[in-house]
Amino acid sequence: MAGIRSYNRRVLVTGGAGFLGSHLCERLLARGDEVVCVDNYFTGARANIAHLLGNPRFEAIRHDVTFPLYVEVDEIYNLACPASPIHYQHDPVQTTKTSVHGAINMLGLAKRLNARILQASTSEVYGDPVVHPQPEEYWGNVNPIGPRSCYDEGKRCAETLFFDYHRQHRVQIKVMRIFNTYGPRMHPNDGRVVSNFIMQALRGEPITVYGDGAQTRSFCYVDDLIDGMMRLMDSDPGVTGPINIGNPGEFTMLELAERVIALTGSHSAIEHRLLPQDDPRQRRPDITKAKTLLGWEPAVPLHEGLARTIDDFRHRFFA
Ligand code: NAD
Ligand code: UDP
């Protein structure tokens, strides 16, 4: 497992200037790896990686993964893709291209280099799940033609490509299904529930709960998530995934709103808005595989992770 491999690797992180990517770059540098960060800055920002630019083991390249990329690396983490519904629905054709053409290019690169490649897939491959909690064996319940489909089906097709490159070309793959993740450095306007609620609470504006707020999500703190991601990359070659990484704690959106109000000490009221189309009613990972194959489980409970995230938002936007 992790101990056998050298820690002086050259690692490519696509989407490295995004929320998760920037935390991953930081952690890889901290353990001594060289990091090549590739990003087109569609939803990421140079500010997210500004503190890394002085590190001689860090290199940032502006590049769109839908175009071929020729670099020399030992490992590839493929995170490039807008992740929030507002962002990925802004240019849905580009979202599918990023997932599908991006996966083909990065798999072609991995094949040429004989490099390991990890795909940041998503719990959205389960769609609006009728099996609860979701184990990896569940094939999902996804609308192929709705407003979320560019993301959900793009990510599903990327998984298909990963397994076909593995079977056909022996590429060493790691497919990770990420459940809702939150933490410092989230984009304030990405429309995701955690960032929305925190910004609204800190501004004293109404907290916008979509629908009746009874729909559930499971929220994983970013440090736990990155730990799981790196463990998966370092796992035995036989471990291809797909593997769920997320926090099994399950909360309704109303519960989340109440927690954010309590932790910020805000006087914001809760206001209900229309539920978006195809909004999944429930979501919670079955993480048995992550526990047994990676020895991983999340350590940061929601109240603690939310407190850290609220601190970060206060410092960035209300200092
Ligand atoms: P993010 O939007 O902050 O990061 C995505 C990054 O990819 C951004 O920096 C963006 O500029 C970059 N990007 C987008 N299209 C690109 C392209 N064509 N070429 C190069 N770069 C491109 O989102 P995030 O939350 O950090 O998500 C990272 C990955 O994890 C995504 O693949 C996402 O689908 C996946 N994921 C995230 C979550 C979550 O809760 N955060 C959940 C499931 C899956
Ligand atoms: N590719 C890349 N960098 C590389 C090797 C390949 O970006 O170092 C891209 C290339 O554009 C190609 C894609 O990956 O279209 C898929 O590569 P593969 O070798 O599987 O297919 P082919 O080159 O035969 O189309």
Ligand code: UDP
């Ligand atoms: N949501 C909400 N208010 C908001 C933003 C989102 O009630 O201001 C709800 C949304 O309808 C969904 C859940 O919160 O049920 C999670 O939404 P998000 O966009 O963060 O993630 P995803 O739906 O992709 O899991």
